Amino acid sequence: MNNYPFGSQAPKSFPAYPKTEFDLESGTAIKRTRKPKNSPFHPLRMIKSFGNRFHHFFKLHPLMGLFLALCFVLALAMILSLYGTQYGVQSGGYVKSDMGFDDYPFSKLQNLVMVAGHSIYTSSSCGKIEKEDSWFLESYQKNPGQAATFVTHIHEGIEIVARDDSALLLFSGGETRRDAGPRSEAQSYWAVADSKGWFGKEESVKWRALTEEHARDSFENLLFSVCRFRELTGTYPQNITFVMENRVGALEKLASDQGEKLTDVM
Known part of the structure; x- marks a missing residue:
């Protein structure tokens, strides 16, 4: 039995399994750096x-x-409601709603x-406004004198506004006739009034005569006109006068609910 003294003459141990990867063919160790784990x-x-x-x-x-x-x-509803009080939607964008009076x-x-509009003017010129064939009429409207009735309504509205310096005139009526194209009843009435020179009241009436172009029936004529008045003046009307055909049942009910003073001119 051989005794090996401790010291420099002692045999060195052979690492049978190196810590690094070992290439058997070349006899060299392969050093590879460990890539840090990424957490994308x-x-x-x-x-x-x-x-x-x-x-x-x-x-x-x-x-x-x-x-x-x-x-x-x-919580989401409260956030949206708070945001809505600071910003109002108008013309496809957001504007601040803190407008002064x-x-x-x-x-x-x-x-x-x-x-209130009841038909759409379809003639290329306004020279035949009292002719039935110049208006887009439904079957129940094709009666002699129907076109003249429309002109009478327009004239009556202008006369009422001319006598009241604090009144706003609104022609109300949307695009209610598909075959008439993108034309509204309100724009038709305004164009007829303009072609007639506002029946001699152009200077005092034209600047405060506007349109409401979304209403589809008599109820919406009144309701949307009140909203349009609020949009233009900042307040609700103290008195309302409407010129239209005899369809006032629903309108009188709305007036009683809102406490408004209504005057009907037919």
Whole structure:
């Protein structure tokens, strides 16, 4: 038995399994640097994971999950309502709604005169406004003198506004005839009034004669005209006079509900 003294003459141990990778053919060690583990951000995966956890929590605690969902909806509604009070939607964009009373273009007008449209003027010129074939008439409207009635309504509305310096004239009526094209009843009435020179009242009436072009029936004629008046003046009308055919049942009910003073001219 050989005894090897401790010291420099002692045999060295041979590393049978090196810590690094070893190439058997070349007899050299292969050094490879370890790449740090990256944790890329995956928002979709995170959302899916959160959804799975919430679903699992909801199955275990249905009442608590329903309560949390309700709280989230209420908080979102409060945020949207607070945002809506600071900004109003107008003409496809957002504008601040803190307009002063003097910022409205017709803030000094207090009364509303509404002329309800009942047909669309389709003639290329305004020389035949009292002819039935110049208007797009329904079958029940094709009666002698029907076109003249429309002109009478326009004239009457202008006369009422001319006698009231604090009145705003609105021609009301939307694009109610598909075959008539993109023309509204309100624009037709305004064009007829303009072609007639506003029956001698152009200087005092034309600047405060506008249109409401969304109404489809008599009820909406009044309702939308009140909203249009509010949009132009900043307040609701103190008195309302409407010139139209005899369809006042629903309008009188609306007036009684709103406490407005209405005058009907037919």
